[in-house]
Amino acid sequence: MIDVKPVNRSKLTIIQNSYYPELLKGLGVTMRHFFGNLARHTGRAIGLKTKDPMVTILYPEKTRHIAPRWRGRHRLMTRPDGSPRCVACMMCETACPDDCIKITAGESPDGRIEKYPVAFEIDLLRCCFCGLCVEACPEDAIRMDSGYVALGGVTRSEFYLDRDFLLHNSEMTTHAQFPGELDGMVVKRVDLSKQSGGH
């Protein structure tokens, strides 16, 4: 049954209509933090034990602390000899809910490895950063701990990562499995268009 439900909207008073009280309230919050912070910084400066002052992080030269399990841009792990650890089993492609991973498998020149990815492409624009590919990988070949969180670009092709880019896009070589390992890490700004990621 469809019925009309009248809603009583109280009219604004003249004071409310002028917006000044709300404007001043808002400015008050800004001022409170400004002077509070100023007092704390000054207090610190002269040796008083004041509360922790707020800090502006000088992004992008510095970033906030990244938790160890933060999921950033993907990277592919390598074997000691530099070849991809990936065996192109397509578990990540199967697990991917966004259908953003495309692997083309090929016969590896190394007979013991047998199968390796001829192409490994990730469409970051489709990726929802769920991390299921990392969980699905039986070889620990794909990780999202590259530390890169500043994912920006101006063309779509910059977000289309190919195998060689994924293998070499991270400066990290060690496992990021220990708490705090990535804390305070300096994040470099990478110009993706100048690397091998684009097509």
Added chain:
Amino acid sequence: MPRIQIDGKPVEVPDGLNLIEAARLLNIEIPHYCYHSGLSVVGSCRMCQIELEFNGRKSIALGCNTLAADGMQITTTSDEIRSIRRAVLEFYLQHHPLDCPICDDAGECDLQNYYMEHGLHDSRVDLAEKKHKHKVIDVGPTVVLDSERCILCTRCVRFCREIVGKDQLGVYGHGSDAELMNVPGTKLDNDYAGNVVDLCPVGALTDKDFRFKRRVWYLKRTPSVCTGCSRGCNISIDWETSRSYKDSGRRIQRLKPRYNKMVNEWWICDRGRYSYHAVDAPNRLLMPISNAEEREHGVSINAILARAAAKIEAIIDQNGSASIAVLGSAHSSNEDLFMLKRLFADHLKVQNIDVNLPGEANGSEDQILMKADLAPNRRGAQAIGAVPWGGEGQNGEAILEGAREGEFEILIIVDHDLTQYLGEKALHKLRKHTGYILYLSSHSNGMSEIADDVLPLAMWAERAATYTNFQGRIQRTSQAFDPLGLATPEWKYWYELAAMLGCKCDYETPQEVFNAIGEHTESFKGLRWDDLGDQGLMLTDAPEPAYRKIQCPNPLPAY
């Protein structure tokens, strides 16, 4: 007819049936590796053990090697049987490599399936102690062997000996050193080598053509019929279209045989198995081409059909139907040929209709499956009557000869590439004397270069159709995916052309066309699309052939 009880369910089974087959009648699956319905019994895998109560005695028996006898009582899932299966599986997996992620069989592997169903044990063998054997062995031009994954069921060995009659694979070594290998001095190069990949219950034998292309769980399966020769083996098309931009547009990933007792049993030949490459070949015709007008402007299918209809009408008014020749194709389906006959023979009274050309491409023939006639539907063309008629009609040879002499004003050709039959001079003459050539083809070739108008045809995987094999068995295919580009099934062109020429054929789907064949054609009398089923039906005037086991005339005995 022994009466037995399986898991408490009574069933009457034919004589000489073993217990695995008997259980199948009740849809009970007894797990097994070495047994295959088409091969001899060796009983080496020990997986099919069941509890047998017979003559008051209880025992553990092999399902594959025990023939059903009156009064047998069988239990397939007792605790004891489960523990036996788990123990057998543990032996199989003791040294089995842990490379499921890169194994092509993962997803359709019996070792995986039975482990999940019956095994679920923890390995007692340390990873470092696992025994290693040879990997990636090139056993033949189409097959790769990984002997580490092999469970020595010897299905492939028996297949080569019993069905193909060639001794090309064997198990060498004893105990845990036993390994599958080529028989020394041979390669697995017979015409049926691809079947060992289907037979292999694990991922030991993999197909070079399919290897690493796609994981099996992405594939969709459509039942179809092989159109590689006139036998018409039943197949399944395994296809995937979501990534066809990769792998040079390959949509069909592989063909697998489908059981049909009277045609191909469990096997197909390699010629048919790898014939699908033509479907996604780069020279497929995607658009109609008009060579008569400016080529680059493009032309619509309707414009070509309208032009063809106008020319046909004009020529018939002027010279009569004798100056029109129609060269159909035995590669076309029953529906195509029926519509062709309806339109040209029945309506336009064209007498020069044929599908046969002398010296058409012939393949090798053997006594197992392969037939020399590479056209899948020559029998159907005869039965439908797409042949010269009226006493004055010319057959294919005469049409070819006449075309060379420029007897015909209009030449309508399906599929046949006349450039293969005629020399350059004759082609030039043909082109000069013939007023209008309409060519229908799935691939571009020499003929599509010289014809006036070319229409693109959909191929067998892209359409539902029926084909009549050399025995007279009508079998239907299903559409797996949409045709490439503007390609269309042949009968649809005839349907449109018929509408333009005032011939009344009101059929919207291939099903309706086939039902119409059943109404109008003597050999198809009373047959309907829905009745064809999975295994097909015989033409009404063709005798049901006697059952013949598909194997070579002189098989080698099992070990």
